[in-house]
Amino acid sequence: MSAMGFINRLLGRKQSQLPPFDFARNRYPAKKTWPPNLRELTEKQQFHFERKFKRRTRLKSIKPTWNKWTKIVQWSLISFIIVHGVFFYDFSTDPMNPTPGKQPFQGLRDKMWAILGNFYTQKPSTIGVGDRGERRTELMSSPRAGVEAFDDVSPTAK
Template sequence: MFATLRRLAEQSSDHLAHVESPYPLRKVWPPDFTKLPPQSQFRFEKKYKRRLALKAARPRWDKAVKLTQYTSITIVVIYMCFHEFEFFGRPYRPVDAIADKFKSIIGTEPEPRPEQPKPSAATPSK
């Protein structure tokens, strides 16, 4: 416990080392904005905003959030395409309409076959 207190006391004395430094500071920070011209104020604001944006940037988190959002949106859209709705009492699946349109475009939908006359029971078969 006493070692911890001693370390804290040493850290607090090191914290103010720049005040007692033999090397004077070139600039006072933060500057007094009331004494600065508007152009210098703007320059300091831009510098502060840039540093704040760099500090607040979290590329891995942003990428994970985007990936999660896009994945959930894709899952919902696919679910809605394959879900069976009921319009005016008739079942409806959006995928069926899309598939029918695609089949008619590429020509894979089978043509209706002409009806063959069925042999009647009165005519004897050979």
């Protein structure tokens, strides 16, 4: 059994019932031999052959979807690294920093946090609720506030 037959058997495919291809009895022979022997061609034919097939391989290698997504991933990574480095990375402890202990983008960071500082966090003063276990500042009017109107109504009285 050939290697291909063994693989087909493993994959659950039936072995081909067609006889193996016979190139000598091909009904559709190629017009030119492939690959051509470049030593038999003239310089002009060699040049023409090389230009034609370089162009064909170049056209074949263009993959617009791959190029598009590669650009998107590259620019996303570049922008993430720049934003992280400028706004969040701690340069003061970096051993490669030429000025140890200083943040090179501190002015820019201060401006950003002045604009966005309250956007990402909430302080208890903005929420209006005290800490857990803290006493209320004003007393409740009645422990049953809002439910007195329903005291006299009985569901079976209708």
